[in-house]
Amino acid sequence: xxxxxxxxxxxxxxxxxxxxxxxxxxxxxxxxxxxxxxxxxxxxxxxxxxxxxxxxxxxxxxxxxxxxxxxxxxxxxxxxxxxxxxxxxxxxxxxxxxxxxxxxxxxxxxxxxxxxxxxxxxxxxxxxxxxxxxxxxxxxxxxxxxxxxxxxxxxxxxxxxxxxxxxxxxxxxxxxxxxxxxxxxxxxxxxxxxxxxxxxxxxxxxxxxxxxxxxxxxxxxxxxxxxxxxxxxxxxxxxxxxxxxxxxxxxxxxxxxxxxxxxxxxxxxxxxxxxxxxxxxxxxxxxxxxxxxxxxxxxxxxxxxxxxxxxxxxxxxxxxxxxxxxxxxxx
Amino acid sequence: xxxxxxxxxxxxxxxxxxxxxxxxxxxxxxxxxxxxxxxxxxxxxxxxxxxxxxxxxxxxxxxxxxxxxxxxxxxxxxxxxxxxxxxxxxxxxxxxxxxxxxxxxxxxxxxxxxxxxxxxxxxxxxxxxxxxxxxxxxxxxxxxxxxxxxxxxxxxxxxxxxxxxxxxxxxxxxxxxxxxxxxxxxxxxxxxxxxxxxxxxxxxxxxxxxxxxxxxxxxxxxxxxxxxxxxxxxxxxxxxxxxxxxxxxxxxxx
Ligand SMILES: Cc1cc2nc3c(=O)[nH]c(=O)nc-3n(C[C@H](O)[C@H](O)[C@H](O)COP(=O)(O)OP(=O)(O)OC[C@H]3O[C@@H](n4cnc5c(N)ncnc54)[C@H](O)[C@@H]3O)c2cc1C
Ligand SMILES: Nc1ncnc2c1ncn2[C@@H]1O[C@H](COP(=O)(O)O)[C@@H](O)[C@H]1O
Numbered sequence: 001x002x003x004x005x006x007x008x009x010x011x012x013x014x015x016x017x018x019x020x021x022x023x024x025x026x027x028x029x030x031x032x033x034x035x036x037x038x039x040x041x042x043x044x045x046x047x048x049x050x051x052x053x054x055x056x057x058x059x060x061x062x063x064x065x066x067x068x069x070x071x072x073x074x075x076x077x078x079x080x081x082x083x084x085x086x087x088x089x090x091x092x093x094x095x096x097x098x099x100x101x102x103x104x105x106x107x108x109x110x111x112x113x114x115x116x117x118x119x120x121x122x123x124x125x126x127x128x129x130x131x132x133x134x135x136x137x138x139x140x141x142x143x144x145x146x147x148x149x150x151x152x153x154x155x156x157x158x159x160x161x162x163x164x165x166x167x168x169x170x171x172x173x174x175x176x177x178x179x180x181x182x183x184x185x186x187x188x189x190x191x192x193x194x195x196x197x198x199x200x201x202x203x204x205x206x207x208x209x210x211x212x213x214x215x216x217x218x219x220x221x222x223x224x225x226x227x228x229x230x231x232x233x234x235x236x237x238x239x240x241x242x243x244x245x246x247x248x249x250x251x252x253x254x255x256x257x258x259x260x261x262x263x264x265x266x267x268x269x270x271x272x273x274x275x276x277x278x279x280x281x282x283x284x285x286x287x288x289x290x291x292x293x294x295x296x297x298x299x300x301x302x303x304x305x306x307x308x309x310x311x312x313x314x315x316x317x318x319x320x321x322x323x324x325x326x327x328x329x330x331x
Numbered sequence: 332x333x334x335x336x337x338x339x340x341x342x343x344x345x346x347x348x349x350x351x352x353x354x355x356x357x358x359x360x361x362x363x364x365x366x367x368x369x370x371x372x373x374x375x376x377x378x379x380x381x382x383x384x385x386x387x388x389x390x391x392x393x394x395x396x397x398x399x400x401x402x403x404x405x406x407x408x409x410x411x412x413x414x415x416x417x418x419x420x421x422x423x424x425x426x427x428x429x430x431x432x433x434x435x436x437x438x439x440x441x442x443x444x445x446x447x448x449x450x451x452x453x454x455x456x457x458x459x460x461x462x463x464x465x466x467x468x469x470x471x472x473x474x475x476x477x478x479x480x481x482x483x484x485x486x487x488x489x490x491x492x493x494x495x496x497x498x499x500x501x502x503x504x505x506x507x508x509x510x511x512x513x514x515x516x517x518x519x520x521x522x523x524x525x526x527x528x529x530x531x532x533x534x535x536x537x538x539x540x541x542x543x544x545x546x547x548x549x550x551x552x553x554x555x556x557x558x559x560x561x562x563x564x565x566x567x568x569x570x571x572x573x574x575x576x577x578x579x580x581x582x583x584x585x
Binding site: 292307 | 501
């Protein structure tokens with residue numbers, strides 16, 4: 001039997017998630033190394049709709065788990081997902097199982113790994129089968145460090161680092177779709193979402209903002225953020241901060257950019273009074289342009305900056321705000 | 332109630348990571364050490380829950396002899412006692428780490444301490460395997476929620492909130508349970524001087540488990556390619572504002 005690589009594909013609104021398409025691309029490369037095929041597991045309402053388009057992303061077969069306990073995405077039950085995945089693994093003996101390195105992908109694969117007592121490598125950039133195992137390149141420290149690692153056993157359980165692997169479009173037929181009903185036990189439904197509370201709307205979300213203006217320890221106080229807020233507002237952007245700021249209680253953690261905060265990917269990132277610790281930079285690698293404001297020309301942040309203003313943010317930022325206003329009035 | 336918190340000692344890397352020549356580890360000769368912010372929040376939450384509901388909190392680490400520093404840090408912010416699984420200094424893979432933690436929990440149970448709540452960080456700061464909590468929960472047949480940013484206790488149940496796109500998912504679990512948390516759960520307190528003095532006298536029990544063979548083996552570390560960027564200095568102080576506006580115009584943001 002040809003080797004199979006099984007991919008857990010997350011989806012919403014009848015469309016596969018971008019991160020899952022990236023996982024499919026890594027799975028495709030893994031399967032190619034074995035001369036094998038890729039199949040996908042989809043769970044929950046809308047799965048069948050999202051399944052067909054997976055063909056061009058390299059999946060020949062889409063397996064849709066159908067069970068009333070899996071229908072409603074607002075009642076997500078992670079152990080039931082892991083049980084469904086493990087049932088397919090038992091039935092199909094894949095060479096590898098791949099998921100996106102999303103919150104859900106990591107958590108479901110970790111639960112499956114625990115059930116199977118198999119090793120799992122999270123946030124891989126590349127992976128290939130080697131004997132009864134796999135060799136992977138994975139991210140540590142939120143992406144600040146790469147690790148070459150070896151993993152024992154089949155199936156190799158892998159998640160794929162977000163936005164690190166390019167998605168592919170092949171000239172291929174739609175995936176064949178088959179459904180199955182996993183045998184879920186009561187314990188599999190013990191952990192399930194009870195209620196989804198909508199986020200308070202309004203404002204530009206940090207993760208999606210086109211411009212982010214952040215302040216660090218150099219801001220000196222909560223009040224010191226007034227000029228930074230003004231600059232963000234002038235540019236239609238969001239305010240961010242470093243962990244030094246959240247720990248001081250000047251801003252809420254929801255503003256924190258970094259490894260243990262929010263990952264941002266704006267057109268322009270303006271860190272003011274931020275030194276550029278690796279854990280901060282782990283959150284803003286996706287920024288297209290970076291303009292640093294810092295009095296220290298040796299600050300590590302400058303090594304990642306496209307533009308820099310050397311100076312005290314309390315002078316520089318208000319001056320920028322005034323200059324923007326003036327430039328806009330002149331037009 | 333009894334709460335256990337698992338933390339891992341990691342280097343504080345600052346602005347630039349330097350690897351050892353053998354590329355097996357970060358060069359830590361000039362670095363301090365800490366734990367993940369997620370784990371700091373876990374320890375803070377344990378202290379708050381015990382303050383509110385009574386009982387005792389315990390911090391556990393699997394790490395080298397020096398990791399006693401991180402245990403004392405947790406004791407200094409109010410955790411009651413510590414368990415040190417003293418390692419040989421090698422990093423244990425996630426399966427071995429989980430097995431050692433499970434064995435320690437079993438030994439505690441045999442000695443009369445049963446944990447109602449076991450708190451983890453969502454992922455370790457350095458290895459970021461995203462799995463030790465789920466492995467421990469599975470081995471103990473306990474319910475587990477990860478990525479948790481708010482916790483409240485109501486009798487024998489725990490309510491956990493997880494951030495998801497567009498809102499928060501709420502879970503309710505029967506205790507005993509395993510919960511992996513993220514920074515933002517609370518604002519951890521800084522250790523006070525009296526807290527540090529008290530921490531020196533709090534009980535710390537050490538044991539030395541044997542490291543099993545690794546099934547996820549680190550071969551080598553590497554630094555990702557640098558940005559290759561050379562910052563264009565737009566000027567100094569307020570005088571640079573005009574040049575900044577020009578850049579904004581170039582980027583179509585004006
Ligand atoms: C596991 C782990 C996870 C972490 N996660 C995160 C995270 O998610 N996000 C994060 O940000 N940090 C994180 N950190 C903390 C990180 O290591 C740094 O401690 C933190 O980013 C430093 O914040 P800062 O740059 O504001 O402060 P500092 O490093 O103290 O830098 C302050 C900067 O301000 C400049 N400055 C001073 N005065 C002025 C002025 N008047 N005008 C302009 N500039 C001025 C200084 O030159 C300096 O460069 C994490 C740490 C660990 C160990
Ligand atoms: N060596 C260790 N000692 C104690 N706890 C650990 C250790 N390694 C991991 N953990 C715990 O498990 C969590 C998840 O780790 P990981 O699966 O490596 O991402 C961490 O945040 C810690 O709470």
